Amino acid sequence: MKIALIGYGKMGQAIDAIATAKGHEIIIRVDVNSQHLLEKEHLEKADVAIEFTTPETAYSNILKCFEANVPVVSGTTGWLDKLPEIKAICEEKKQAFLHTTNFSIGVNIFFEVNKKLAELMASQPQYNVWMEEIHHTHKKDAPSGTALSLAQDVMANVTRKTSWVNDYSNESGVLPIISKRIDPAPGTHIVNYTSDIDDITITHTAHSRQGFAAGAVVAAEWIKDKTGVFTMREVLGLSC
Numbered sequence: 001m002k003i004a005l006i007g008y009g010k011m012g013q014a015i016d017a018i019a020t021a022k023g024h025e026i027i028i029r030v031d032v033n034s035q036h037l038l039e040k041e042h043l044e045k046a047d048v049a050i051e052f053t054t055p056e057t058a059y060s061n062i063l064k065c066f067e068a069n070v071p072v073v074s075g076t077t078g079w080l081d082k083l084p085e086i087k088a089i090c091e092e093k094k095q096a097f098l099h100t101t102n103f104s105i106g107v108n109i110f111f112e113v114n115k116k117l118a119e120l121m122a123s124q125p126q127y128n129v130w131m132e133e134i135h136h137t138h139k140k141d142a143p144s145g146t147a148l149s150l151a152q153d154v155m156a157n158v159t160r161k162t163s164w165v166n167d168y169s170n171e172s173g174v175l176p177i178i179s180k181r182i183d184p185a186p187g188t189h190i191v192n193y194t195s196d197i198d199d200i201t202i203t204h205t206a207h208s209r210q211g212f213a214a215g216a217v218v219a220a221e222w223i224k225d226k227t228g229v230f231t232m233r234e235v236l237g238l239s240c
Contacts, residue, residue: 001224004028004046004070006038006061007053011075014213015050022217043068048220055079055141062086062097071096071226073219075103075212077145087229098223098230101145103215107189108232110204114150114191117202118157127193127200129158130176134188142166142179146189151175154191 001024005012008031016026027046030037038061043049049065051058055078065072066089074097083099090097102108121127131154133147143151143166151164155175164175186206193200206212215232222235232238 001025001047001221002027002045003220004030004037004043004049004065006030006049006051006065007076009052011052011209011213011216012050014209015052015216018210018213019217019220024217038064040064040068043070046070048073048224050075050216050220052076052216059086063089066090066093066095066097069095071098071220071223073098073103073216073223075100075216077101077148078141080145080148090229094227096223096226096228096230098219098232098235100219100232101149102187102212103219103232104206104211105215105218105232105236106211107146107204107206108215108236108238110189110202111149111153112238113202115153115157117191117193117200118154121193121200122157122159124193125160126197127195129154129161129191129193130178131192132178132180132188132190134180134182134185136185137181137183139181142181143177144179144187144189146187147177147179150189150191151177 003024003026008029028037049070049072051061051074053076058076058079059082062072133144155161161175162173164177166177169176186208188205190203219235
């Protein structure tokens, strides 16, 4: 495939190495000094775009991919208030868009484990649930997008939790999410169910960015020549 990399920080560079090793060609590398490459005449030469930028630029970047008729996979977090609008535009223009808060195959399996555990704990009010996430100090959003995805799935099943807060809390209806920023820390997510009798904890710990980058390349390979709105659940065959 011919790939446009939109965002060329540490994640973009990791994706570049993996995609190139798999035989793909990176034809565009967009960073703060090469914004002109986001013009249609450049983007339309790509088979697919992979977007890892900032909450402030993701929306615009994705729209530019739609205008160039290029499928786009995005891992940028912190802008998801606009995600419903992007999905609607994608469907209207018959484009292809895949967004996830985490491309790691292991994390996406962890999402499914979290959902199942939440289903089982829904009828066990003696357990209080709270979460913790640990990332490097350059992480721009807190809680992480992955933590918010986990929290949403918890609250969808454990309905005694109706909101989350990025802090400690003793309020019965609140799901606490504790964010820590420590170097080096590619990413750890912990979901805790605690009671007077015992505790149940599930944890995912990333050892490097390689899992995220590899998953992004798999997603790009999968979405090529498709139209519609997708997540990693479809890529990994986890959808019902």
